[in-house]
Amino acid sequence: MTTLTVLTRLSIALILGGAIGYEREYRNRPAGFRTHMLVSLGAASVSLLQISMLEEAGRLIAQNPALAEAVKLDVGRLGAAVISGIGFLGAGTIFLTRNYIKGLTTAASLWLVAVSGLSVGMGYYAVGIGTSLLALTVLLALGRLQEVMFKKTGVITIEISYDGNQSTLAAIEAYLSRIGAKVLDLEHLESGKDGNGICLFTLDLRSSADKETFIKGILENKGVFSSRIIKGYESQ
Structure with missing residues (x-):
């Protein structure tokens, strides 16, 4: 994997996370612009690390076939750790105020940008970009629709x-x-x-x-x- 590929994937992940984070920041939510960018960037970095480890393992096995049984890597292990681990960060944005729960949407958006970052980092651009665009549609367009419905009620x-x-x-x-x-x-x-x-x-x-x-x-x-x-x- 070339340096240009790495930088391209990291940049795309950064932009996608920033786009969703900006919407959260605009609505004055606990986790905003920079937080979402860092989560997406970190997730993409984990994906790139996983790919690099696989490539390194492949080179070692090619040089010494006897290592084939000894060198084993789970392709999805690091990604699974990111998806489950982001729950701790998301939980920090959820709080209870006089029996009213706040922050669930922000927690969900943090989890989503982590998935998006992983997708872009692995090279699945369509999945990562498509997920982010649909998320922005939900947060922006449906948010306005909700406001219109509120006015009528x-x-x-x-x-x-x-x-x-x-x-x-x-x-x-x-x-x-x-x-x-x-x-x-x-x-x-x-x-x-x-x-x-x-x-x-x-x-x-x-x-x-x-x-x-x-x-x-x-x-x-x-x-x-x-x-x-x-x-x-x-x-x-």
Whole structure:
């Protein structure tokens, strides 16, 4: 295998991993641009190492046929180790917040770029490139379709700045429950030195609900500093 072939395969793996990682980075997910690039590059490197070991074993056997029984390599062993081992990295992107699971898509994308990197490293360009392109289609095109579906069903996302107390958060959730809003997701963005926090609520709310009344009801809760809708209500 020539140096040009090695560099070409590594570069393609890097680009494919970066493309998927960019989408994750854009959505502010735990593992983004550089992480996906490194995973894909590492997987491709393992594939190239496996091929180089096979070629070296072939040369040794050609020079000394008596080594044929002694030199044995499993073609898929290193690749299998990468696929199973990437699970530990993917698990680090999954976390539980108040009974809501986040990071499953990012964990899946990390596993996918590892497979894509292995494919390119082994020289199966069609498999590696095709897998990455289909993954981007799922992440981008279907993501937009999902947003359109959310608009029709009254799903919105609101950003709330509050004093960081659990009692305030509980009061907000109680208010949402009273008006019939179903909490689909809750994400804590930050917590400053003063103890104040910012969180994102994704809600299944009737699209006919009055926007101003809804926001006013949240602000009436003691400990809430500000509230704004960042997704949804586009028809109003």
